[in-house]
Amino acid sequence: MPAPNTLTIGGDLPVHRLGFGAMRLHGDTPQRRAESVAIARRAVELGITLIDTADAYDLGGNEELLAEALHPYWEGVVVATKAGQCRPGGAWVPLGRPEYLRQQCELSLRRLRLERIELFQLHRIDPTVPLPDQIGALKRLQEEGKVRHVGLSEVSVEQLAEASRITAIASVQNRYNLTDRRSEPVLDHCERRGIAFLPWLPIAPTTRSGGDLVDTVAAGLGATRAQVALAWLLRRSPVMLPIPGTSSREHLEQNRAAADLELSDSDFSALDSLADRGAVKR
Ligand SMILES: NC(=O)c1ccc[n+]([C@@H]2O[C@H](COP(=O)([O-])OP(=O)(O)OC[C@H]3O[C@@H](n4cnc5c(N)ncnc54)[C@H](OP(=O)(O)O)[C@@H]3O)[C@@H](O)[C@H]2O)c1
Numbered sequence: 001m002p003a004p005n006t007l008t009i010g011g012d013l014p015v016h017r018l019g020f021g022a023m024r025l026h027g028d029t030p031q032r033r034a035e036s037v038a039i040a041r042r043a044v045e046l047g048i049t050l051i052d053t054a055d056a057y058d059l060g061g062n063e064e065l066l067a068e069a070l071h072p073y074w075e076g077v078v079v080a081t082k083a084g085q086c087r088p089g090g091a092w093v094p095l096g097r098p099e100y101l102r103q104q105c106e107l108s109l110r111r112l113r114l115e116r117i118e119l120f121q122l123h124r125i126d127p128t129v130p131l132p133d134q135i136g137a138l139k140r141l142q143e144e145g146k147v148r149h150v151g152l153s154e155v156s157v158e159q160l161a162e163a164s165r166i167t168a169i170a171s172v173q174n175r176y177n178l179t180d181r182r183s184e185p186v187l188d189h190c191e192r193r194g195i196a197f198l199p200w201l202p203i204a205p206t207t208r209s210g211g212d213l214v215d216t217v218a219a220g221l222g223a224t225r226a227q228v229a230l231a232w233l234l235r236r237s238p239v240m241l242p243i244p245g246t247s248s249r250e251h252l253e254q255n256r257a258a259a260d261l262e263l264s265d266s267d268f269s270a271l272d273s274l275a276d277r278g279a280v281k282r
Contacts, residue, residue: 096126
């Protein structure tokens with residue numbers, strides 16, 4: 001029996017259902033580096049076992065920072081990374097050529113000081129490269145033992161289905177939160193197939209919008225708006241694994257505590273109505 005609050009990725013990789021997005025940790029000054037290292041370590045101390053990063057975050061610097069903070073990794077800690085976007089001049093540009101994906105995987109292995117990446121996600125599908133070539137490259141890395149599970153990011157149901165015919169897709173990372181539900185059909189598809197769904201931007205919009213209702217629910221629970229956003233997501237689907245990002249220790253602790261909050265049925269349904277209708281596509 002998996003422990004409570006556990007989600008098993010790809011059928012054999014159990015992680016805590018509340019993850020951590022490391023994108024907001026930086027090492028550009030000694031002070032920020034020390035604080036970022038401390039936050040990453042605190043996340044693991046709090047029982048968070050899925051940490052999300054990418055080759056492109058600080059051009060590899062984010063992965064190096066995580067290795068500095070967490071290596072040798074505690075048993076059960078999974079650092080999930082991504083490849084498939086490059087940053088020319090600071091822009092985000094999909095780059096899914098097979099040889100590039102392979103190179104980035106090798107670099108991530110070196111920076112993270114790993115023999116194998118437990119969850120390797122294609123950051124974006126590159127529209128200029130046939131999808132089978134991109135997924136085929138990830139499948140070969142799996143066959144060579146460099147990658148255990150493959151995930152995707154910002155995909156449609158059709159792209160997910162096509163990729164799944166090439167190799168098993170263990171996770172999907174799409175933008176999704178209380179008010180932005182454009183990925184609802186993808187979430188439903190993931191739930192039917194037992195694919196982990198990692199919503200990015202899980203809380204930030206709820207700290208600004210959602211009005212009085214979020215405040216009322218938060219006050220009733222003795223919680224914050226961000227915690228209500230996370231509790232709603234976790235209740236929304238058993239395959240949900242939010243990866244909130246923060247550069248604050250206090251916020252990290254609040255976010256972790258949100259996994260233990262229980263929303264009543266009526267609060268859950270009332271919050272459900274907050275979806276920005278323009279952002280809901282069923
Ligand atoms: N796949 C993709 O394309 C993609 C794109 C973007 C991000 N991501 C991943 O998703 C992760 C999360 O995304 P995100 O960081 O953009 O969105 P987010 O987690 O929804 O929002 C982070 C923002 O919310 C604030 N915050 C965090 N916890 C809070 C709390 N308890 N109370 C109040 N404010 C709080 C943070 O500020 P403080 O620092 O002050 O706490 C920060 O400004 C990233 O770290 C990254 O790993 C993936």
